[in-house]
Amino acid sequence: MPLFEIDGLVFGYPGRPAILQGTGLTLEAGQRLSIAGANGSGKSTLLHLMVGLLQPQAGCIHAFGQVRRAEADFHEVRRRAGLVFQDPDDQLFCPTVAEDVAFGPLNLGLGREAAMETVETVLTRLDLMHLKDRITHRLSGGEKRLVSLAAVLAMEPEVLLLDEPTNALDEENAERLVAILQGLPQALLLVTHDAEMRARIAPEGLRLQSGRLVPA
């Protein structure tokens, strides 16, 4: 059973022409797919539709074995599919890094102590323990991006949806992120303009062009 099976998606922002015009996509368990495409072609929009942050005007989103239509259908999707937003400020909203990373596990019903254990495990794995007690909004752009990934991984999603994950990262941290992503067991959908990163993490590539996904 595919994790996501999307067919015939049509979407345009209110008062604007449709940017997705019959987009289809299948993501299988363990599969790593990349999506390239021009600025403004609708890549971020597609990821937002996949987790129910936007509603399509037509088409079908089948996720984790069920058709998802209403907002309530997407609660489970957002728990099982972790979206790392293009802008970390859309992801992080707690006063400290520890609280931001603990937010997901606490929301899933973990007790405070268990959630804090998860925070330490994930931050240690990403080599970010030095940021644990920092004020989130005072972090650098690159630090925020890594903490965003930590916050998503803390929820142990079955699939990661990554929107330009190396934006704002210096070379060393971009390299570290690539190594981390290569080592993760999850299925992954990677949106990036970085051709080298696509080749190293998700060589099976698609391109969003004229509102449809085509082989890259």
Ligand SMILES: Nc1ncnc2c1ncn2[C@@H]1O[C@H](COP(=O)(O)OP(=O)(O)OP(=O)(O)O)[C@@H](O)[C@H]1O
């Ligand atoms: N909330 C919004 N309201 C109206 N238009 C929007 C909104 N969000 C995005 N758009 C427009 O929709 C189009 C697609 O945006 P989207 O962010 O999905 O593109 P993208 O392929 O991810 O681009 P990039 O490569 O620059 O990140 C763009 O023209 C953008 O300006």
